[in-house]
Amino acid sequence: MRIGVLTGGGDCPGLNAVIRAIVRKGVQDHGHDFIGFKDGWRGPLHGSAVPLGIPAVRGILPRGGTILGSSRTNPFKEPDGVRRITENLAEHGVDALIAIGGEDTLGVAARLSTEYGVRCVGVPKTIDNDLSATDYTFGFDTAVNIATEAIDRLHTTAESHMRVLVVEVMGRHAGWIALHSGLAGGANVILVPEVRFDVDEVCGWVASRFRASYAPIVVVAEGAMPQDGDLVLKNAATPLDSFGHVRLSGVGEWLAKEIESRTGKEARTTVLGHVQRGGTPSAFDRWLATRFGLHAIAAVRDGDFGVMVALRGADIVRVPLGEATARLKTVPLPLYEEAKTFFG
């Protein structure tokens, strides 16, 4: 049996661990033959593939990134995309396809599976941990560890100078990284995209922390918004345009400026950025990614296509690909409220 593998979307620690587990188990236990498609769906679209044997996956377990490359290419938006993909799969003799990716990548797999009969198994990947069908996704734990270590370090700078430190972490639509790293790092305010924040309330927490003779750390998800956020962003956006892709004034910088002007205390911003998604995966992420890979092969063995592997408690289960990406998993309000014990 010949199996294709691809990785799509933003990179994420653990991708290589999934690939390695798939190949090790597929080759050793089942005698499968693998090819790796390059750069997400661009690979099968353009017929760009590499052989993927055991030598290719030696030593990649602890390495971040993906040996197959990645892209955000969506074949449904390309002329003749689906036809080209099915033809290329046929030409390479591919019997089944394992797609590792997030909402977009798996959404393509779901449609190819349902509408075009392509035999797909999905492996969920989102550093933001925002897929509803799985308790956790790999990469998230690594990101939270990196953000927490940064917050640990920033505490001492904040204390030494009695400054406010605003830390902007990843999370455009879901605040999981902010919530977990904020709790783990002992942040004094945590702001998530799910709940619009009131700058004056934030300043109140900041002031209360200073009254206790400590310096506040504010963790803010990149997608968090003030209550009057749309207005603010329209204004703040002006200087950005001339620079294109670079986010010159994210919510972190904007918030630091507001805190400074409203409380009179010095405030500084750190935008953690890409360091959160690169480098060697944490032990948990290696373990989860490895198990996802093993179970993807088990699904192939069982002829169980159109499914995604998922974590439930300490078990790996399978869920229909269509359901898997149907709903964004955001931070529930009660959980966010729970964290407020530590605000201020």
Added chain:
Amino acid sequence: MRIGVLTGGGDCPGLNAVIRAIVRKGVQDHGHDFIGFKDGWRGPLHGSAVPLGIPAVRGILPRGGTILGSSRTNPFKEPDGVRRITENLAEHGVDALIAIGGEDTLGVAARLSTEYGVRCVGVPKTIDNDLSATDYTFGFDTAVNIATEAIDRLHTTAESHMRVLVVEVMGRHAGWIALHSGLAGGANVILVPEVRFDVDEVCGWVASRFRASYAPIVVVAEGAMPQDGDLVLKNAATPLDSFGHVRLSGVGEWLAKEIESRTGKEARTTVLGHVQRGGTPSAFDRWLATRFGLHAIAAVRDGDFGVMVALRGADIVRVPLGEATARLKTVPLPLYEEAKTFFG
């Protein structure tokens, strides 16, 4: 309301995070008053206690160990133990007791609760992750990260000298640390207490790894046993006795010697020991410990005594204290078989 807190058993990263969460939430949200009993059950037994306010828990979130000290004292084995405890609790005006500990510590809490009406809430703590009522316990993730990092480092030594490296990790009765760190670290053999190992089979995996021109890493839980283990241990035990507590010849060293004599390859042992259970907790463990603390206070608020907080998926639930410690959670055979894909 006055609440007593104690920590029992072996130390474990995250204990301080639990204590902090309990006190922060109890004082701020409910106006509770706290006292900390020193050194596990020895504290209420001897009436040894300290006040536990918010200043006492400042800055302890990232610190390993426990500010309350710990012991393995069991009041049911002390003369008049239960009476002394109930008297001391009364004398200190304690309305409820939160006990943080493993099987033994919580077993005492269960009996005090059921048989003597002491109002107890339990928080599970076992670095070995072997309590069946909870998906994970804090401390385990930290231990697995430390063991994985050590295995990462040992790979390069093994490769440079083409030696076998045997890494002995914690786990007397359950192989969770060995299994997770072995998978995450890319070990070539993983041995757990749940499955007796055949030394010749181990040597076969070792030889197969050398044939592929790589050097093998063998991860062995301290409680793992060869198939003819009892005999071996009787002999090996002889030199230990005169030294008391120090384990002169653990299974790791014994196994390295056996591998060396049967395969003719150099073998070395590293016993990770206490470094696995000390120091700053991982982000996951801080998050879990913090949530356990918050939910212990919620149980007190609800008058829900005789329970232990537990993790199910991403949720915190409550289970009866009696059930909580009834059954050891060991590595199931199918899960161990799953890992064998990477052996050899």
Added chain:
Amino acid sequence: MRIGVLTGGGDCPGLNAVIRAIVRKGVQDHGHDFIGFKDGWRGPLHGSAVPLGIPAVRGILPRGGTILGSSRTNPFKEPDGVRRITENLAEHGVDALIAIGGEDTLGVAARLSTEYGVRCVGVPKTIDNDLSATDYTFGFDTAVNIATEAIDRLHTTAESHMRVLVVEVMGRHAGWIALHSGLAGGANVILVPEVRFDVDEVCGWVASRFRASYAPIVVVAEGAMPQDGDLVLKNAATPLDSFGHVRLSGVGEWLAKEIESRTGKEARTTVLGHVQRGGTPSAFDRWLATRFGLHAIAAVRDGDFGVMVALRGADIVRVPLGEATARLKTVPLPLYEEAKTFFG
């Protein structure tokens, strides 16, 4: 003998280790009595001081920041500054003063010593490693380790998406952090304040890296400048002003935009910022800071005032305070040229 201690300037991992060593040695070996002045020179200026005994320094060795607080207050710029300081020192019965800080802090100590006879010993502190009188200063090694770990992580993101990643590290006037972390992290371009860079040449290195099928990492010190830098900065500065302190467009972001527009390759920026100077010191920095503290006390014991302790090879020596801060230690051109082996 009563000795005052203060820490000035930006915070730096290792300050607490110096304070601890000073107090431990001073109290135990010489029976000195210590007071800590708060927030740099603001402390003796305002008479703000705390007792500094052995209990105060317990457990601070591994902690970043400074238990004494810091500031950039310069008494020579305050009305009556010197008189107030000498009066406050006299009032507190201070026989000698140990000042831990960088160019500014030690410059004050030098003048107080030379012009006003205040008995001062200096301990050098600059995370940028730019004091000419000492081979290394503490904090630098920690910053380089943090930056290197970040670069390690960014490699995998760069490779997975075949993007340029620009990493902006500390170093306004000296490029030591950029040079060391760039070499240690395997950067493909390193830009330092000492040598103006040619954007086209940078783009050439970037292109050459892509031709070899690898993604480039560009490490740039915050003070690095393009050859036509003044012009650029004047323009880029416009949008910054309205935001005050926040650096909206540092050289990193500017350079990423230039690379993107000139090479057509995606480029992203990470500004490491304050995480480089917070948190627990590396082993080297703890060792160096500890030895600086011990030798500062030795200088006091010898009545050798007006000096600064310094590292030469593996030895601690003393240099006159005046010389110590006279000249900035910048990256010499030949050393920078040496690093170019790895460019492109």
Added chain:
Amino acid sequence: MRIGVLTGGGDCPGLNAVIRAIVRKGVQDHGHDFIGFKDGWRGPLHGSAVPLGIPAVRGILPRGGTILGSSRTNPFKEPDGVRRITENLAEHGVDALIAIGGEDTLGVAARLSTEYGVRCVGVPKTIDNDLSATDYTFGFDTAVNIATEAIDRLHTTAESHMRVLVVEVMGRHAGWIALHSGLAGGANVILVPEVRFDVDEVCGWVASRFRASYAPIVVVAEGAMPQDGDLVLKNAATPLDSFGHVRLSGVGEWLAKEIESRTGKEARTTVLGHVQRGGTPSAFDRWLATRFGLHAIAAVRDGDFGVMVALRGADIVRVPLGEATARLKTVPLPLYEEAKTFFG
């Protein structure tokens, strides 16, 4: 020009960084051609070599171990060793040889150079930092960081259970790792091979620490000896013999047992072992190793053979190979006395 490279002795983080720098500079700047001899001097002895171009050194900078393998083979102890080496070098057309290693490896290079005219350049490698001709060697900083992190972790275990923790670190003849990690980790006793220790004095420090209500950490170099050490070792050695290579009772375990029996306090031992010499090098070690590699090529370019590169302050210098290994650099007594401020 064709240059041979080999790595000898125990593995050490940074070896790959040296190899990479040699090849990158040699190929790019000088057009040299490289071959790598396998497994130390065994390579040229048996003519076992691999081509060593830029592709072979891609990505190895952060990796521990050595891609060339290592051994302790000494050609002067092999029949016809020197003749076989010179013949093999001639056969491979080798014009110069860069030997990376410690006392033994460089001792061979020195003799080959002086007595047989082989054109050698040496690069010093010893994780123990005990070569007198260089301020530091790569690998040492990594080992000290690992040991320090372990000591940090052990503090919390010691405190929680009020136990003595004895940490045995590397250092058979020189106590540099013990001294640096002990100082950096805040150990309460540090024992080095250079100074025989008095167990009763050690117990005195331990008791004094307990009186201050803290738990002691004792760092002991593997080569440290009690004052009546020879006797002790003869007895302790008995049970070791039957196990061959495994050190069943090192000085750490012996000392813990002695402390326990003399003070009545529980004592535990952790033997750090091979984790100290494996895995990714610290930033300092990568920087130093890289610079050693660049300067080895500079020596070749200058026709300056029979030398070893060395670190002096922040500069790389050259010293005659013969001198380089003539004298062991041990911890001087005054430096050890300096550390005693923190004992007890």
